[in-house]
Amino acid sequence: MTARPLAIRGGLVAFPTDGVVRAADLLVIDGRIADIAAPGTPFPEDAAAMDAADRLVMPGLINAHTHSHLAIAKGVSRSWTLELHLHNGPWTGGGQAFADRHLLAQASAAEMLLKGCTACYDLVLEMPAPTPEGLYATAAGYADAGMRAVVAPMMADRTFWQAIPGLMAAIPESLRPAVEAIRLAGADAALEACARMLEDWPHDRTLVRPALAPTIPHHCSDVFWTGCRALADRHGVGLHAHLAESKIQGLVGIARYGESLTAHLDRLGILGPDFTAAHGIWLDADDIALLARRGASVAHNPSSNFRLGSGIAQVPAMRAAGLNVGIGSDACSCSDHQNLFETMRLASYLSRTASFDPDDWLTPQDVFAMATTGSAKALGIADIAGDIEVGLAADLVFLDLGSVNFTPLNDPLYQMVFAEEGRSVRRVMVGGRVVVEDGALTTIDYPALRGRLNDRAREIFAANGPRRQELAALEPFVKHFCVGLAEGRFALERETA
Template identity: 35%
Template sequence: MTETLFRNALILTMAPGSNGATLSGDVLVRDGRIISVGTTVIPTPDMVIIEAAGKLIMPGLINAHTHSSETFFRGRYERMPLEVWLLYAYPLLVGTQISPRLLYLRTLLLAMESLRSGVTTLSDDFFDVPGHDVERLATVFSAYEASGIRANISSAVMNIPTLDALPFAREIVPLELQRLLDGNPQIRTDEYIAFCKEIFSTLHGRAGRLQFMIAPSAPQRCTPDLIQACHALARDKSVPFHTHVVETKTQAVTGQLLYGKSLIRHLHDLGALDRHTTIAHSVWVNDADIELMGAARCSVAHNAVSNQKLGAGIAPIRRLLEAGVTVGLGTDGVCSNDTARILDVMRTAALIHGVSGPDPEEWLTANEILHAATLGGARTALLDHVTGSLEPGKAADIIMLDLDTYAFQPFNDAERQIVFSENGSSIKLVMVAGEVVVRDRKLVTIDEAAIFQEIRETVPELLAEHGEVERRNRIFEPWFAEIHRRASLVDVGMNRYAGDMPFWRRN
């Protein structure tokens, strides 16, 4: 039996009903789980004592949506809308597959940065070109296992050709360019489900903190039978059905042109909108969509920083919350953000919603932001029974912040100063499942300097190769930029205060 006692701490539990109130006292951890919170504990000789006077103890942060596939592309792109950015971050004309060692390092780097910034759980919407491979996904699991982080990990799937998942593409992209993309084989639904079942039998549950989740890329990129089969399997295995929906206006137009309805309505009509459904982005939802989402009690991963960098817009988070939708926070991938720090997302999300309307009572509070970054984020991962708050019986996923830092001088309000002032420099200790993974602001399980050195030595060659891939894909940019431009001129009925509007019209 292993016991750890955080002694004399200021405690922010984020438990339901706590309303952001802090406690003073001890937190006892035994065999990876929280035993008591706030009560005074008499130490025993075998306990590990962590003196926490002058420290704040709180739940580890949850990154509800990210992509480890992008980690090596940090700082590579700017001034690109999503439809253009995808050409370079997820190129249509692919290069050689990244080596297993670089795949491991890429995943590990994301986990390292996440832990250093207080993230104890992340949902990695991992995408691997050209397909789905058990050994390569096992490499991703191995990196997360070595880091000590908790993670939901996917092998994202799509089976509709890119040009058939975009509005206007077939009418404006030159035929010679279309021919470069057509003819690529698409995975069948039964093949993907068989792959997923193999992962559930081999990798799911690894280390007690790593799970597999089902992630069809987006409803317009997947056939209806694939969407329905993925959702059924997610329900059967009690894991998230994690997908991207209406991140951009182009995607809002796509739903109307392809299906004559919104993509949210399309998911609903396929029977794939419920408590298991976690939607990344949800920027261009209308009132009818929000009503469906609230009734389904689905979740949204709000990617406030990425949505701004890619020019996607601001999700209507206040109205989603009022409808009963669970909201978590995501960084998105590192090359559309360009960090893995959920604290940056928290501050951005707390600020940008001030422009969503003139009534300050409708703006998001620090408590709502912090809830989204902890218990709300855990609910998006279907892990709220495991983590997200400091309660007896839950996993000991804990971060300890030093209050003797600039962010807390002087100390006025714990939640507001975490959201508006903290940048991660106060995080002194991080624990996942009762194991300390960051101590005195240093990673415990990993030789950070050695990993950085290996990345400096090996990744430049990969990036040079990717530069050639970018050059090859640049031929598509004018046409994808035109798709983005045309979509921007379409009225998709997004008057969010007048209910569902008629079908689109050209301005």
């Protein structure tokens, strides 16, 4: 049975493509926007009415890069660089069961929906290799929450300690068994699992769809990369990878391949319109131009970039080159939140460090578009969501204009970017379905979720305690080596084939 049409009347509507806010009424039919009209325009008589008076109606924000398996790790990260974060990954994100995948996806969805985010690109880690069952459980967590997601197994065939030339040798021989025992299943096993996952995907792809995420270029062999590209082409899914996130990654690219990581991926035939590069902090002008020519996207993660001390991505230069840029929160372990209002604001502020000329800064209109239409393109769902247009899904967020963030109401768009942090979210719709009402989730029992998540965090971190202690003993040596590389106190030698 077709649902009744829905007439949303009386609100101010924010349009990211035009960068404007204006009064408009919206008609929603079968979960999609059927009309955008001047206030008071007649709609079908049988349409249900929804009052949006004193509300700013905006498209749902879209998180271009996150990791639900680390929703358990808020407040865990210390003064860690990216490399120390990866070093500690086996205990901060390891030891999870299939049931935890659903739980952590629900936890991620709960935070994002409550903060006005209706879709995300989720890179999920399973050790020693991805499994269809684990990925299906993650996808089910989002589907049950009523949130859109692209779910991708984050995988590699080299461990962190194997991927950086010289790192293993910098660890005392007596301590190496702790990381030598951490093994990955290998390219063949991962690709076979991904093939089964893609062939038997059980979920509605308009809501939750699969992708592939070879995690970092030098953590994956060339054979692994080309295998992932072949699978992605065969099944019509996207590829997502961390690219040039730290200075060390850039140095490793030159040492291992004799060229940038971006150039090497292009030489392998990886780059294209379905490729999303997370971070891109250490991309040079040639890398940016190459990604733009290939029609790729960048997921900008300003919170984690700052949290990990990785640097500041040159987003204005990317946009000037014609490169699509979306905005992501990154993981709770290195950003501590999944709040795109915060990341939009930080993205705008950080652009001001690159130029004294205000004309070069990212405006509120720029970052709003990045967090909606830009991220939608990065997820490959621009034909479904990301804007308020006739034919797109009614993924809508209603902000209370009576909140302190909008009082006095001078410029709703500027205040949404520079003052809002999520407290004004009153209602959220995904495909016309209300998933947040009066600031509360309608699809998730949050008190029960909170109880289960607190219990599992205690259990998992207690079980991971011995591994945490082992890695803590190695951390000073990893830190000395990686910081020394970044500071130029010693260099990597060029590897030969």
